[in-house]
Amino acid sequence: MYRILFLIFLLFIAVPFTLPAQSTPKTLRIQWFAGRRYVSLHDIARFYGMSMNMERNGRITLVLRNAKIVMTLNKRYGSLNGIAVTYLYAPAILGGRPYISELDFSKVIEPVMRNATLSKRKVRTIMIDPGHGGKDNGAPGANRVWEKHLTLAMSLRLRDALRAKGFNVIMTRSNDRYPSLEDRVNMREKTKADLFISVHCNASVQKSINGIETYALTPAGAPSSGDSRANFTRNPGNSFDRHNYRLAYEIQRQLVWKTKANDRGVRHARFYVIKNVSCPGVLIETGYLSNAREGSQLQTWRRQRDTVNAIVEGVMRYVSATAPAEKKPKPRKSAPKKPAPKAQLPPASKGAKAEPEAGPKTDRKPDAPLLKPAPKDDGTLLKPVPKHEKPSMKMIPKAAPDPGTRAKHSGK
Ligand SMILES: [Zn+2]
Structure with missing residues (x-):
């Protein structure tokens, strides 16, 4: 009986609130944390035109039709379109809002969600x-x-x-x-x-x-x-x-x-x-x-x-x-x-020339464009919200690199 009451209580507190992805961002906000760059998940959701839920237990879900990105605050496990993934870094709350590492955005989420981020290669x-x-x-x-x-x-x-x-x-x-x-x-x-x-x-x-x-x-x-x-x-x-x-x-x-x-x-x-x-x-x-x-x-x-x-x-x-x-x-x-x-x-021997990858690079300057618009007919799962084809990134000044945790990752 107590267990049932507890489950009802859990259900109550786990009711997700929906964050409408109506406004389109001019920028993808970037914050420094633990010596790394993190991208605002709200901005990513708006960029993809996805709706975003964050539950009290820290589970974050971005959805648009068949596309689904799932992650949990402070955990590395999650899923992309129902397939289990391990993120490179755990998502974190920065300045009261959820963020994911820029590496995860550009090298885990983007290549699955948008074909336009993949350079074209022939496979023979x-x-x-x-x-x-x-x-x-x-x-x-x-x-x-x-x-x-x-x-x-x-x-x-x-x-x-x-x-x-x-x-x-x-x-x-x-x-x-x-x-x-x-x-x-x-x-x-x-x-x-x-x-x-x-x-x-x-x-x-x-x-x-x-x-x-x-x-x-x-x-x-x-x-x-x-x-x-x-x-x-x-x-x-x-x-x-x-x-x-x-x-x-x-x-x-x-x-x-x-x-x-x-x-x-x-x-x-x-x-x-x-x-x-x-x-x-x-x-x-x-x-x-x-x-x-x-x-x-x-x-x-x-x-x-x-x-x-x-x-x-x-x-x-x-x-x-x-x-x-x-x-x-x-x-x-x-x-x-x-x-x-x-x-x-x-x-x-003719068909294997390596091409540089398209899309954002980790070493670019903070004000360089992070995302390129997807071509209209690339068959990709997600397309960026069309109104803002070239969002730029905005540094949030109050978020300075965290010197305490930075040292931990700078060795190798
Ligand atoms: Zn083996």
Whole structure:
């Protein structure tokens, strides 16, 4: 009885208040906090034309039709369009209003919400990297099946499926041998593949943990998802931060839908291979071998098929979101795409020129425009509110850098 009363009380205090996003901002307000720049969530909501709720428990939700951004004050977990994400930094209340770090806005939220923030790239050649191999077994599975066997089995299926879609596919290994991590990166640099997909299985001492994680390289100046210390080193893969994240998001989304596995989210890490390749890349943890149920599922034809189909669909959606405008295919739901004949594909070496990413940069001056308007027909989920095409950023003078917390993050 008391419990029910308490729940009613919780319901009462959790009633959200809606902040109407009617007025459009001239500026995206920026505040300094803990040595970093933060962007006003009210301004982001208005810029996207989304409505914003903040509940008493700190949960913040921005919504517009199918698009949904969820975060919680002082926590890094949240979701984008229903897919779990770990933000680089927790949102914070600054001057009485909620803010998110500028890095999260430009490198997590924007690449998912607006195609216009992604530079256009053609994808012809995809490199698949089956984790481990040879002397390196990876994590142990049931019945003496190791991670290296499962990553190879799934990767070979993935190779065939991507080839059937017309891509040129190169494997870092296609049998039970061990190319070093350096070898794998060198293969990508030599072949100039346009995408790099590393396939792994996970393991934990906590046997109950299960589910899928997709990793993008951590942006410079941020901590990885399992870490709290920022690292400011810029790696080759950081030239593609937004592409990395969009690719990881699309793949994770399809994996969760198709396998019905637990969504452990899109995460950031500095794994050697995705850190050092000069093209967009992801590392997929396709499930936990240490979990009895998922471990045996991962050995089934069905789970492997669903995993492969999901990765292919995720890649297709990424390719569609980043395709150059003139040849961009219209997204279709029912009609299957006809695979392009392989003979028409140009050699791999021609198609892999790295482009600088579009959109805001972290090192620009405070008064530079933060956002560019999206083209009318880019098929993006969200478009900026049209009246103010070039909002500028405004520094709020009273918010000085916090010297106490700044020192904590300036070391690396
Ligand atoms: Zn592994």
